[in-house]
Amino acid sequence: MKFAIQINEGPYTHQATDSAYHFAKAAIDNGHEVMRIFFYHDGVNNGTRLTTPPQDDRHIVNRWAELAKEHDLDLVLCVAAAQRRGIADADESKRNGKDADNIQEGFRISGLGQLIEAGIQADRLVVFGD
Amino acid sequence: MKFAIQINEGPYTHQATDSAYHFAKAAIDNGHEVMRIFFYHDGVNNGTRLTTPPQDDRHIVNRWAELAKEHDLDLVLCVAAAQRRGIADADESKRNGKDADNIQEGFRISGLGQLIEAGIQADRLVVFGD
Amino acid sequence: MSEGTVKQFLYVNRKAPHGTIYALESLEVVLIGAAFEQDVRLAFMDDGVFQILKGQDTNGIGTKNFAPTYNALGDYDINKIYVEKESLDERGLTEDDLMALTYEDEDDDWAEKSSISIVSRTEMADLIDSSDVMFNF
Amino acid sequence: MSEGTVKQFLYVNRKAPHGTIYALESLEVVLIGAAFEQDVRLAFMDDGVFQILKGQDTNGIGTKNFAPTYNALGDYDINKIYVEKESLDERGLTEDDLMALTYEDEDDDWAEKSSISIVSRTEMADLIDSSDVMFNF
Amino acid sequence: MAILHTVNKSPFDKNSLERAIGTAKEGSSVLLLEDGVYGAISGASSSAMVEDAMKTVKVYALGADVDARGIKGRVIDGIELVDYAAFVKLAAEHSQVQSWL
Amino acid sequence: MAILHTVNKSPFDKNSLERAIGTAKEGSSVLLLEDGVYGAISGASSSAMVEDAMKTVKVYALGADVDARGIKGRVIDGIELVDYAAFVKLAAEHSQVQSWL
Secondary structure, X not given: OEEEEEEXXXXXXXXXXXXXXXHHHHHHHOOOEEEEEEEOHHHHHHHEOXXXXXXXXXXXXXXXXXXHHXXXXXXXXXXXXXXXXXXXXXXXHHHOOOOOOOEOEOEEEEOOHHHHHHHHHXXXXXXXXX | OEEEEEEOOOOOOEOHHHHHHHHHHHHHHOOOEEEEEEEOHHHHHHHEOOOOOOOOOOOHXXXXXXXXXXXXXXXXXXXXXXXXXXXXXXXXXXXXXXOXXXXXXXXXXXXXXXXXXXXXXXXXXXXXXX | OOOOXXXXXXXXXXXXXXXXXXXXXXXXXXHHHHHHOOEEEEEEOHHHHHHHEOOOOOOOOOOOOXXXXXXXXXXXXXXXXXXXXXXXXXXXXXXHHEOOOEEEEHHHOOEEEEOEEEEOHHHHHHXXXXXXXXXEO | OOOOOOOEEEEEEOOOOOOEXXXXXHHHHHXXXXXXXXXXXXXXXXXXXHHHEXXXXXXXXXXXXXXXXXXXXXXXXXXXXXXXXXXXXXXXXXXXXXXXXXXXXXXXXXXXEEOEEXXXXXXXXXXXXOOOEEEXX | OOOEEEEOOOOOOEOHHHHHHHHOOOOOEEEXXXXXXXXXXXXXXXXXXXXXXXXXXXXXXXXXXXXXXXXXXXXXXXXXXXXXXXXHHHHHHOOOEEEXX | OOEEEEEOOOOOOEOHHHHHHHHOOOOOEEEEOHXXXXXXXXXXXXXXXXXXXXXXXXXXXXXHHHHHOOOHHHEOOOOEEEOHHHHHHHHHHOOEEEEEO
């Protein structure tokens, strides 16, 4: 079965992103397809490479990036939400006249159409939020 | 009277930071002292210079920075909260082996002791959150 | 996107506007989604009914007033808006307190018609049951 | 910091642990704050009482289990912990369901004593009223 | 001096207002702000609780938040609308501020 | 096929569980996760509502979240504890997933 996942909250602050991770992993481990993980609202904060959690805690951002690399997942940060919250890739950074970017490799920034498309193409859209 | 303000939530997502801004401004305009504004939890996301809100919307980060410049305010981002959420100044970035930083000028990163100290020194601690 | 797929989309709006950004960013999805030619329905329940209350003016809090944008939904061919009666009742509201969201019916000489249907909680449950995708924010 | 100022600090804990980070980050403030030698009290009410429930094990959700850290509060001379009875009742809990948070009383030959007092909602209101600073997260 | 209790959540969604009212002692004040101003609506399921509280506690609502939500004409009689400057004044005049987040 | 309703909020704090149960039709399912698992507690003010719902709706709770919160011994009889793999299976077996955020 083809799943799409939407994540509305940032890492550490809400458990939503942890639940989504465990759900995505279980789906893959059980032979399902996760066609896209769409990060919306504060969810875009999952995609910054500048996080440094305590040594004894999970590294949520890296965990997503590793899962994506292993299973060729499509991790999409909503561009409008990302702009409001200060998540930028090199292109966005340049376009908005910024002197730095902070996106984690393995994520990409794209439009809300990617969420709609996921809703159309996936058999199930599962939302994790606050 | 001496006020300290604590902000627990990030910009745009929650109105907390807007309310805190209007409160701080009104306090200053009415002759009070705002001795410190302490950003905790997702509140640290108020301090990134990478945000690009829509043209017709307020720029929350810049608004803080301007208010701070005008009135010499002490805008403090909690270091532990900032590390978890990917907010870093040049020192933090270097210390944690990162290749970029994203703090907005006018904010500084410091420890939780700054909140405790504010609680002791201020006549009133007013908290804005979720 | 598979050509020709038309799904029953349901946007579930349960949160108050202004205090958090969910209502505004949800509306942005609805507007973008309109281009995808799906069968779109919007549900307003719980504090979500406050999103389409008349007379909202955000000047004093300095945030973006996105309430007028709901008026544009009709132009985007989004005209199936369901508001839960029990949620209105609990808040002391009636349909008259809501913005008059309308659309022009192309099958009826472009007559202006209301997009809003007031439904019971049971009908809302049926609506959820009959949808192919639920968007929650 | 004004030398010698001692204020009545009250940490108000009303949120459940694990689902959000507020409880964990609040506890970090309490631990840091212990060095400032103020008169510290912790209040647990509403879903906050779940923070100090026995037997929490976060292995399955993969998050940091900070519950054991509450046991260290006594060593930091934080031994005035107030738990609201009405909040326990509503959740079907009693004091026995809570972690046995204790401290060693230096004025009583280091006898181990409970740090927890179960108080009524009225007493909780008095506690808030008598505090100089309230920390809310 | 008495406490200023602030509530920023809708009473239809969360228990913060009920909780603040239940804890506010006679002579203290409750200020509704952000989504908390929905608690100022008359004729709603929350209104009786608020009206009852107003017998012993002074209730304020932030006018800017009331306007933003389009409920100015629905505010319970006796709830005083205040601006941010008055919010600051209330915070200064009360002994402390308790935010029911 | 019926809907899988998910609830991730404490019933003592928010109305999500009440709302999910009020909307879940006979034959559909409710999965409690994150702070939503507090709704699985027996002997609490929320228990009667859940037990009543269980006459027409199947209720599940995520075991990992139950363990994290130390409430394994308190779960209402008849609520089935599931792991993430079973959550995925439930999502696949129901017609859609409605998240009561």
